[in-house]
Amino acid sequence: MEGTIYSIIPALLMLALVLLTRKVLLSLGAGIIVGALMIHDFNILETVKEIWTIFYEIFVSEGALNTGNLLLLSFLLLLGVMTAFLQASGGSRAFGEWMMKRVKTRTGAQIMTAVLGLIIFIDDYFNSLAVGQIARPLTDRHKISRAKLAYFIDSTSAPVTVISPISSWGAYIIGILGGLFAVNGITDIQPLEAFIKMIPLNLYALSAVLLVFLVAYFKLDIGAMRTHEKRAVETGELLNPEQDYVPGDLGDTFEPHKSGRVFHLLVPIGVLIVATVVSMIITGMNASEEDATLLSTFANTNVNLSLFTGGVIAVLTSLVFHFQQNEPRANTPKLFAEGIKTMLPAIYILLLAWMIGSVIGTLETGEYLAQIVSGASISSSMLPFLFFLIAGIMALATGTSWGTFGIMLPIAAEVTVITDIDMLLPSLAAVLAGSVFGDHCTPISDTTILSSTGAGSNHIDHVLTQLPYAFLAAGAACVGYLIIGFTDQVLLPLVITLAIVTAVGLVINAFSKNKIKQA
Structure with missing residues (x-):
């Protein structure tokens, strides 16, 4: 069944069950x-062995510890502890009160969250x-639902990193382009130059980012x-009361310390950011075989190790602040325990997402879909749209x-x-754009899972609330790619794509206002 139409059954079943249940x-x-x-x-015994092997190899692969996965899981636990x-x-409460005096509207809080997503690229x-940790105290005080916060985070993470050459994604893509150009004898354009020229052609990513700001400013709450x-x-309820499976949310587990100050929140988060970035630079430079450049550094950086290093230092910083306050020392083990506990739902989802990803890889679902494209006789003008x-x-x-991408x-x-x-x-830009679009629509994407975790939102609530926005941006991008194919233009398709997103947003805004007046 590998590499055949049957290989898509597990993915379709999973998606159908998510929507139904x-x-x-x-x-x-x-x-x-x-x-x-x-x-x-359908051999039961071999099936059980396969499932165990897939689970085991998340932690141990080819006789050695799978350090990448272990470091990422450890970072999630550290993030939960730091949140506690x-x-x-009292740092979260103090920051919320401090920001409420400066950002006095729900619209301002949402726009600030979107800007943070652009900055941390x-x-x-x-x-x-990181965006979730910084923005959540403010959005909570302005009664912005966690599902909306998760949407802001998710739609300014992959869409921004995929068009940024100075990012882990950009470096990875530029590396792939270099190999592709060499294999296909393309010498008239360099990988970095190609990546830069592909930015205005990444219509979905640009549409998704624009839509975030339209949603924030015009209150485009769809579906x-x-x-x-x-x-x-x-009601002030930021979470769906029918869903109790919320990663990254501590609720009212702890009574905030009365002497909490803004720096109790900002300093640990600042330490997390600085330590992580410095670690990314160091690991990237050490792994670069030749003289390290900016691109080679980000291409070879060890993201998971850097996150873990930043997480450890940030937790230690938070621990120092905790001991400086007049808190009973006996409370420390509870903080660790509750912080770890709140991240377990995200870890469960991530583990199962990795497992089904392995199953789908063995079934060669991606290869089957790719064969459909390479084996079809398609007009060249349709290629960007179809890719x-x-x-x-x-x-x-x-x-x-x-x-x-690969x-x-x-x-x-x-x-x-x-x-x-x-x-x-x-066509290459369309592949990048389509990959991010699919990533936004699937509940098994690690970025989508971590966006839910960062926001403290129920995962399925986040996926379902993000879908209408993803399809709106994708629909506009489809029109743009058809125009690209038939006109070979760059600026015109981009303008039309963004204009469609803006026009639909304004129509939805006007319709919503009209309904409110009638009510």
């Missing part, structure tokens, strides 16, 4: 079991978790988001943007070099 662990588990059964022709200290110290994991926002404004759709479907099914970028390069070299950069 809203239970992410059940849905992921069902997809894993069905996929493992298909791998071993920030709340117990070095890595999507780091963006998802399920409207329900979450209405409940938050009217966008196929990359989106692949990322949706596999839960990985980077995996989709599979689809070589195919896009090979097809366009043979058929129409003028469509090379638009």
